[in-house]
Amino acid sequence: DTAVSQTPKYLVTQMGNDKSIKCEQNLGHDTMYWYKQDSKKFLKIMFSYNNKELIINETVPNRFSPKSPDKAHLNLHINSLELGDSAVYFCASSQYRSHGTDTQYFGPGTRLTVL
Amino acid sequence: GQNIDQPTEMTATEGAIVQINCTYQTSGFNGLFWYQQHAGEAPTFLSYNVLDGLEEKGRFSSFLSRSKGYSYLLLKELQMKDSASYLCAASNNAGNMLTFGGGTRLMVKP
Numbered sequence: 001d002t003a004v005s006q007t008p009k010y011l012v013t014q015m016g017n018d019k020s021i022k023c024e025q026n027l028g029h030d031t032m033y034w035y036k037q038d039s040k041k042f043l044k045i046m047f048s049y050n051n052k053e054l055i056i057n058e059t060v061p062n063r064f065s066p067k068s069p070d071k072a073h074l075n076l077h078i079n080s081l082e083l084g085d086s087a088v089y090f091c092a093s094s095q096y097r098s099h100g101t102d103t104q105y106f107g108p109g110t111r112l113t114v115l
Numbered sequence: 116g117q118n119i120d121q122p123t124e125m126t127a128t129e130g131a132i133v134q135i136n137c138t139y140q141t142s143g144f145n146g147l148f149w150y151q152q153h154a155g156e157a158p159t160f161l162s163y164n165v166l167d168g169l170e171e172k173g174r175f176s177s178f179l180s181r182s183k184g185y186s187y188l189l190l191k192e193l194q195m196k197d198s199a200s201y202l203c204a205a206s207n208n209a210g211n212m213l214t215f216g217g218g219t220r221l222m223v224k225p
Contacts, residue, residue, distance in 0.1 A: 004157075031211055041200060043158065043215040056212060090157060094211060101145060101206035101213060106157040 003027050004107035006091050012113045013081060020077045021110045023091030031055075032074035033092040033104065034066060043090070049074050050096050078112075086114045117141045119216035121203050126222045127193055135188045135219045137203030147179050147186045148204040148213065158202055161188070190221075198223045 004025045013019055025032065033056075034046040048056035052068040063079045078085060091107040118140040127133040139147065146165040150158035164170055164179035164186060176189040188201055200218040207214070 041218050041220075043202060043204075043218075045212060045214075048211060050211075096211060101148075101211045103148070103160050103163060104211075104213060105160065108157050 004091060004093055004105050006089075006107040006110050008110060009108060010111050010113075012115065014115055015081055015083060017081050018077070018079045019081060019112070020075055021089055021091075021112075022073070022075045023107055024073050025091075025093040025105070025107075026072065027093055027105060029093040029095050029105075030071050031094050031096045031102075032068065032071070033094075034074065034076050035090040035092060035106075037088045037090060037109070039087070047074075047076075081112075081114045083114050086112055088112070117205070117214040119203055119205055119214055121201075121216040121219045123217065124220045124222070126224060127190075129193055129195060129223055129225050131193050132189065132191050133193060133221065135190070135201050135203075135221065137186045137188075137216055139184050139186070139203070139205045139214075139216075141205045141207060141214055143207040144181070144184075145206045145208050147177075148206060149175075149177050149186075149188045150202040150204065152200045152202060152218065154199070161201075193223050195223050195225070197221065 031050045033048045037043045047066045049068045088109045092104040094102040094104040121137045149161040152158040162177035169178045174191045202218045203216040204213045
């Protein structure tokens, strides 16, 4: 059984298009995340949601809009795609702790290529 | 600010021991994670240190010194399948935030 799943795995699109990436977790966690991993392999937090509420937004352009319909899903919609958006996007989930961080479990990643 | 440093690449021989170091300067530090990431795959959890000292888990051990802002991951009896990137990540107290280093790419040679 897949714990954290993402679709699609690969996404190739033209500059200026709008695209979405979906993420689902079946671990019963209440916190979900989106990370971006660039060509230099740096993994950077973009957003974090706890029980469908945004708790972290790391100065991501507002072309990126996360949506959490329920605590098992966190989707990422990107408007007006730019070349610099090309990266691997990872979804992750964990159990929320008021102090500190529980282990985060990552999805398989979505490789986005903007042409 | 947040700053995590680890070597970019390391090479070791099958069967040997390798130590991957990580230094961190973060505000509101809570604990230190190590993740393994094979090329083209997701990061997978290896270890989490909150208290000072060594945590051993099979062939892998992780050490933390909070006063020195320093951690290391020790891999024993290296196997070819250990060739991967190893990501050091510091957690803070504010809202489940992880700050990752750039990763250390380990190449294990026969």
